[in-house]
Amino acid sequence: KNEVEQSPQNLTAQEGEFITINCSYSVGISALHWLQQHPGGGIVSLFMLSSGKKKHGRLIATINIQEKHSSLHITASHPRDSAVYICAVVTLGGADGLTFGKGTHLIIQP
Amino acid sequence: GAVVSQHPSRVICKSGTSVKIECRSLDFQATTMFWYRQFPKQSLMLMATSNEGSKATYEQGVEKDKFLINHASLTLSTLTVTSAHPEDSSFYICSATQGSPSYEQYFGPGTRLTVT
Numbered sequence: 001k002n003e004v005e006q007s008p009q010n011l012t013a014q015e016g017e018f019i020t021i022n023c024s025y026s027v028g029i030s031a032l033h034w035l036q037q038h039p040g041g042g043i044v045s046l047f048m049l050s051s052g053k054k055k056h057g058r059l060i061a062t063i064n065i066q067e068k069h070s071s072l073h074i075t076a077s078h079p080r081d082s083a084v085y086i087c088a089v090v091t092l093g094g095a096d097g098l099t100f101g102k103g104t105h106l107i108i109q110p
Numbered sequence: 111g112a113v114v115s116q117h118p119s120r121v122i123c124k125s126g127t128s129v130k131i132e133c134r135s136l137d138f139q140a141t142t143m144f145w146y147r148q149f150p151k152q153s154l155m156l157m158a159t160s161n162e163g164s165k166a167t168y169e170q171g172v173e174k175d176k177f178l179i180n181h182a183s184l185t186l187s188t189l190t191v192t193s194a195h196p197e198d199s200s201f202y203i204c205s206a207t208q209g210s211p212s213y214e215q216y217f218g219p220g221t222r223l224t225v226t
Binding site: 033035040041042043044045048086088096097098099100101102103 | 142144146148152153154155156159169201203205207214215216217219220222
């Protein structure tokens with residue numbers, strides 16, 4: 001079983017829809033990252049959080065440490081949001097390297 | 111924001127040759143750099159953790175003699191794939207951090223390696 005599980009694996013939605021991507025993890029963590037990977041491969045860090053909620057523009061990330069669960073929300077989705085969204089954690093007591101989920105492939109259709 | 115560069119962005123090499131990939135933090139000192147690998151349609155995997163001035167720590171299953179990592183300064187880490195084989199073809203990406211307690215990681219743009 002992967003330490004970091006994401007759902008859904010693939011998501012296609014219409015422009016304007018509210019998007020939710022979920023991440024569950026089975027280990028103790030120091031921090032959780034949400035990353036965005038575009039087709040060329042480059043990775044952009046969207047959020048790093050260890051508790052609560054963060055908001056940046058149309059993106060919102062929440063984490064529930066007790067339930068070992070995080071969500072990434074996109075409001076008023078746009079075709080340019082199409083990308084792979086990856087959840088990654090820093091394991092407690094380990095080195096600071098990330099353990100990644102398999103990613104959610106999001107397509108927003110106009 | 112913090113910027114990390116990688117060079118080259120794309121490289122094609124013949125089987126048996128060695129390839130060096132550079133990872134630089136352009137506007138901050140990176141106490142720790144990480145090297146990740148991503149095979150097609152798979153998730154990223156941590157290969158090794160590199161701290162300036164000390165030997166890299168490799169993840170299980172990653173051959174340290176094949177993937178040589180040097181972190182000679184606070185702004186540069188290099189990954190050398192020695193005696194490359196087609197199965198080493200992958201997307202290699204580095205990230206850098208300014209160190210604990212911050213876990214913020216800044217990613218390079220990645221290097222796509224193809225071994226023919």
